[in-house]
Amino acid sequence: MTTDQRKESWSTAEEEIMQATYRALLEYGYAGLSISRIADELGKSKAAIYHHYDTKDDLMITFLKFTVDRFEETIDTETGDEPVEDLKHAIEELLPLQRDEEQRRLQMVLVSLRSQAVTNETFREQFTQIDKQLAATIRSIVDRGIDEGTFRDIDSSRVAEHILATVNGAMYGRTTTDRHNTAAAARVSLVSYIDTELKRHS
């Protein structure tokens, strides 16, 4: 995923704290996170963490950036020159039919962090930015399809929001319920929608 945001570069010590926070969050949830538990995961003292971060809030803001970087690295929305295939590829990246364990854990962490956006402005800005970029990527593929005559002359913004809402909602559902096959069902229906409604029938 291309982004204007500068990626952090992490020292070994910071990277280890981030990895420990990741594991602690998966084990205890966001509400159960504490510097003590992160220090336990790290196998070091709390002082080793406070050396880098003044407060838990500081640590969590850094952890948010760390996680978002990981998410952006996993998403490859590079486009080719076939709008239909590019759109399907973007959907596949955002909503794989099968998730490997690493993808599953990353989505668990993202859903935990994103819930903080309900009351925390910094988190909210970060997820606003992510969704804005994803919607823009999808819309630009649709616009190209319309220009080339592959897609009907539809409202590309609306279609982009529809696709983004569907992939986000399916990911959210799969991460917060035991309904494991529903994300794949939603995706198949979404792709069929692209094939039948978006494509110009000539």
Next chain:
Amino acid sequence: MTTDQRKESWSTAEEEIMQATYRALLEYGYAGLSISRIADELGKSKAAIYHHYDTKDDLMITFLKFTVDRFEETIDTETGDEPVEDLKHAIEELLPLQRDEEQRRLQMVLVSLRSQAVTNETFREQFTQIDKQLAATIRSIVDRGIDEGTFRDIDSSRVAEHILATVNGAMYGRTTTDRHNTAAAARVSLVSYIDTELKRHS
């Protein structure tokens, strides 16, 4: 929303604790909730809460049921005999174009609670149940439309998951980002999809 789950009946004291928890959650987020803060909102001592709930976890499980009851009360998916209109009505209930302040707050609380489902089995079961019921309601409307010949002979399960994912994702996005017009855009596209792809063109 019709449901097989028995609604709790709440004593005045319990109802007041639930309302205080609701306000404290909106102010501090789930991770910032404590019995102290809920007691402050309640204007009573912590003992007044511990009289009813042994632990914060007990209180939160009860609060989950309280919030789900409120959600189910606000959703009217009673169906008529016009599948297209019934489907649009269900989508309108789940994803209003404009939310009033009470709907906005309820969704903030639901997103906060739902994030606990990532690591907490009780929360996970509850949200699994909610999504299962919503998907079944949507699917039954689509099935009726197919039987009556209003809809094409499509896979109603897939379409139901697509619609549910879109409304959940749009609600999630609107509650966790500053992108306020996107939910309406997604909904307009979803309704257009129903009109053009689902309906049999005679």
